[in-house]
Amino acid sequence: MTDLPKSNDLTATWTFVEPGLQLIIGGSEENSGVTPQMYMNVYSAIYNYCVNKSRTPQNLASSTTNQSSLLVGAEIYKKLKDYLITYVSSLKKKQNESFLEFYVKRWTRFTVGAGYLNHVFDYMNRYWVQKERSDGRRDIFDVNTLSLLTWRDVMFKPNSDLLIKEILEQIRLQRENQVVDTRSLSVAIRSFVLLGIDTQDLKKQNLDLYTTLFETPFLEATKSFYAAESNEYLSSHNIVDYMRKAEQRINEEESRETLYLDEHSKKPLTDALNDTLIVAHSQTLYNEFNNLLDQHQIDHISKMFNLFNRVPSTLEPLAKKFSDYIETQGLNAIDNLLNDTQNEASKESVTNEDGSIAPKKPNVSKSQVDPKLYIKALIQVYQIYQKIVSSAFQNNPIFVKALDSACRSYINVNSIAKPLNSKSTSKTPDLLAKYSDNLLKKNKDADATSDMSVDDIMIVFKFITDKDAFETHYRRLLARRLIHGTSSSEEAEESIIQRLQTENSLEYTSKMTKMFQDVRASNELKILFKEEVTRDWENSKNIVPDFQPFILAETMWPFNYNKTNFQLPTDLVPTYTKLEEIYQSKHNGRILKWLWSLGRGEIKANLSKPGKPPFTLSMSLYQMAIILPFNENDSYSIGELMELTGLDNQTIIASIVPFLKYKILNQSPLGQDNLKNSETKISCISEYKFKRLKINLFNGVKLEQKQESDDAEKEINDDRKMFLQACIVRIMKARKNLSHTNLINEVIQQSHQRFNAKIIDIKRCIDLLIEKEYLQRGENQTYEYLA
Template identity: 70%
Template sequence: MTDLPKSNDLTATWTFVEPGLELIIGGNDENAGVNPKMYMNVYSAIYNFCIKKSSSATSLSSNAANQSSLLVGGEIYKKLSGYLISYVKLLKKRPNETFLEFYVRRWTRFTVGAGYLNHVFDYMNRYWIQKERSDGRREIYDVNTLALLTWRDHLFDKNIDILTKEILEQIKLQRDNQVVDNRTLSVAIRSFVLLGIDTNDLKKPNLNVYIEKFEAPFLESTRQYYTSESAEYLTSHNVIDYMKKAEQRINEEETRETLYLDEHSKKPLTDCLNETLIVNHSEIMYKEFTNLLDQNQIEHIAKMFSLFNRIPSTLDPLAATFSEYIKIQGNKAIENLKNDYSNELNKNGITPTSILITKQIDPKQYIRSLIQVYKTFQDIVATAFQNNPIFVKALDSACRDYINENSIAKPNGSRQNSRTPDLLAKYSDTLLKRSKDADSTTDMSVDDIMIIFKFLTDKDAFEANYRRLLAKRLIHGSSSSEEAEESVVQRLQSENSLEYTSKITRMFQDVRASHDLRNLFKEETSKDLNFSKSIVPDFEPYILTEMMWPFNHTDSKFQLPNVLTPTFTKLQQLYQNKHNGRILKWQWSLCRGDVRANLSRPGKAPFTFSLSLYQMAILLPFNESESYSLGEIVKLTGLELNVISNQIAPLVKHKVLIQSTGSTLDDLYTRIKICTEYKAKRLKINFAGLVKNTEQKQEQEDTEREINDDRKMYIKACIVRIMKTRKQLLHNLLINEVIQQTHQRFSAKISDIKKCVDELVEKEYLSRNEDQTYDYLA
């Protein structure tokens, strides 16, 4: 082992360790290393010097409390500082070597050597340097930090401009598809981070050097590069190619960021790319968006969304364009449907008019057209836009518009309520009604009903129309199944509220109660065998709650046929005994029955006619006489002539009854004769279904009146509820709150709200003040 220098001799100690430091730090021969023996000698020499000097100083001091202040290291620290400065200043680059290559080569060796130096001076670091810094001397650093600061002050800062320039040049070459050394770039850029040392707090991360000296120039050069490239690229390529190019560039920059940029650069680099590659050219892409929708280019739409999704603020204009496009396509689908229907009328020799087409449009075709548009764009939202909430909302808004405001729903811009709820109710009726042609409903489903229902602005109108058609299905027994009916009600209830379906639910309860009454009636009449013979067989009475069912009772002078009177009397008696005080109002126009008609040739089975009660009342008297005048039938039935004419028309048309030659059905003197031998291919014939529904227009008017009355009542209830809570409220605030509370059921008109407010003021629920406020009157 080489003899160590005297431990108290600074000159001898430094002369001994300097050659070793040269090898550790990487002197003229940067590839040369220090062997373990030399390393231990250098370490021991420095250690002995610090220990000996400190011990000597301690023995001279009689005060043990001052021993910590006598730690030695300042002399050798000064020697090391001077050596490092001299070393860094003498570094020179090789011929034909760029500064960047020289910098990375020497920096790599220097940082490795600095780490070893830190270990060599470990004793000084742990005692003397730590003590000096704790005493407030912030200009004293551990050896590794001292080495880095020396490099920064005497090489890095003086050459930073050329270093940054050469790094950016290499990055530009890489962007131009030339091969560069990623490791060289990574090491050089990493040095900006390592040299960002906060001398006041060595443990605190400091990126000031990196941000100011590299990141800022890098971002500026990136902005200039892509601004120029994107503008030039668009002059010779289409938007689709540009989107692919932009996506490629973004991916390249994200890879570059991972390879050699600091995490801090991620957001500013992303913002820079978003601005230069997307925002600056967003208008061009917006214009191309409609073309992509026309061509159903889902893949390219998804790519456009992927780019714009990087900047949330750019999605709103895209969503607005998307929403407007859906509205146009929805209205176009309705116009196509009208044109198809118009062409069909022309083929049948009927002159099509807008009113005729609108009134006679097939609900199934109409609803299917609406749904087809929705499903097309729902697929785009799911596939291309990944169900982004902005585009889901845009789809909902557009569907709500074209479903409620198209040229069939509101012909000629009508201010009347939309017809879509009515047509959806008819679509539901077709689906749920029992049909001979099972294939006619194979492409229909409850899901279709709920899709359109979700977008209805007038959900109360749908409920009223649906309930009107449901009532007929229930009392005529024409529903396909009770389970299907109740499943729709449950879906409507879950989509809206329990209160929304309360009347419909009560209707089902009435039907079940009527079935129980029918069983009781059969049980009671079966007790008297003689009396039971006069009762109509298979009699099915329906006792309905007047306020729940959409039927308007009108007083009638109708005379029930004698054959039905015992059944009628017995039912009334039974019901009054069970429910004392209740009043029964008979809806004769809704009654139906089957009659056996012995009008076939002898030896053949009789016919069975399904008739309305009015038709039964007209036909049954022909058991007594072969012919009657219409005036006599009026007296026998108590019906008005126009009602008889309507009911008798299908019987005359199908030659069950024969009218006198040259007469009309609106003349009281017209004679009607029963045929003696009726000919038909089927034995069971439904004449009730052939009666022209002259009440349809009246039903529609009654439904509209019911809807408007219910809305008026609902608005008043909202106003009173709001004012009861607030006590006093401004006019505009009251209007806004009422609109907000009613929007789930219907779109309340401001004029209707004002009328309701006026009525409540007149009835002294509210009082109006001069300052446009209202007070609630308890």
């Protein structure tokens, strides 16, 4: 092959290059080496033929012929095409090899040779092939593409069924943990992609061949294999073992994707695995979920979540089961707390009329439940499942929402707060406010509040639906702490208010903030009062110098002013007069309304033996008005005390009972019923014997507990009516005209942050605003805003 053939002789040229083509494309195994000299000779012979034929004199003589028509290659292109068909048809597998082995070996060699062959015919590719395709000939291809198409038509298509069968068999064996040649699988499957040639656009990848002939049967075989395996495995193993097996199989298939599948197959394969291994057995997994929660198997729960997370549609039913489970646990925790409280109460005994002792019948009201135990029971359930949401469910929004929904349900409606289908208001806001009060009040027993925290308050606050009720109850207790000086820390108080404001709104805590401002202003007034008394000491000897006045904004504080006939004790009149004088000099025109029922003070009682220190008695202002007259006389009738103090019989009785209990005053005749008699005598003892020198006689909380609850409920209802009316006016002012349904929906949406508005209450507020001429009814159940 050292002498090149004549450049214008097709037969000689082809006879010269054909042995070289045989070696390049991978012909005889005995003579498979291709030398550089031989390669260049073949290239040169083809090049010379194409160039020479394009420049023949007869072609050059025609001046009217287009230059592109001079390009020649059809004869040699046909020779090559016939040769490739003959070559591929001649390939036969050996008896001792499978078709897959034969196919992979010959395909690998053929594709390498086709690449070299493409270079050999480079001149023809660049000129003649390109010209023909630009002229619209879509049956003409570059040599590499021609080689692949020849292989597809002659070798691949006639044997595709056998090839796919053997590929799928190898994959099945691999799934059964047998060793297979993964490289051969990869090459064979890759050939499906390479042979998917779009003859209209060679640059465009066409996966029709791959998806139709391989991917579809592969996915069907995969589903069939794993459906049978999963059913058999579940029949002899538990759910936890199955989840491990499913996870292992999915990981194996993902590795298989990387090794020899096309990118296109990843999603269909993932869907097939999900449907077969997860969705098909989802109900069985759901049924086991509660058992895993009972056993607190976080790792197994996490494994179940990871499986279901592959199929988002399966998460909602799991989240629903999770929510129902949490709600049940929360309700059970409260039921257990109520039962424990009743059991403790039943341990107490009573004495019967015949002198026998019998167990006391438990009659535990919701108000008697310890707020700390109640709030801790709520929080404990939340914290257990919040950890599961965090660790097992990776804070997935669906499960965060499920946890919130369940907590909101059992926290607001349970056997203590509000039985199911009850129309009463939930007691949780009230109990949470009392829990806060216990935490923030001064407490001699530090251990009693050691496990209580502000975080507990905020956790439960997040879930209560009647946030306005909590604000009312909390503000009432805050007012008591501020007025009576029982708050443990002003910083702690303000910290909670700041967090409530962050969680809700500035408007939500506006009244509380104003209360602190009033207390600070009152402290300044106290200092001014003391300075005035000290400056004019001669004329102020009858004034109490340590008097602490509280000047409160009437609309911000939860105290109701009731005009009474109460007569201030003579000893306190100078102090009262001096304060009025100082305040009016600073704030001319303001009217002070005195809340006598909230007054408290201390009295020194010289009832000890001579030489011993006096007793210090802490009491309400009403009690002071009752006890001070005994400085003048040793005995008064109930009627005389009523006349001296201006108090009614019920208040007199409630105020005297603590004195009788501690035996500072004596009653004649004895008996609770006799206290209602205005002729009953009350006398003061001359010498008092008691171990402690300080005695707290104040029973205001007990006196006003029922009234306090009623006032709070009334305030909540009144505030809600005003809030709903404000919402309606605000909405209608912006819309001018709105249908009944849309107005109801918008009011519910705007009030959701404070409380769950009832439709009947909204309707009543609409009717009230129509009466006030804010709105008027229009046609077709609409309302119009009246400017």
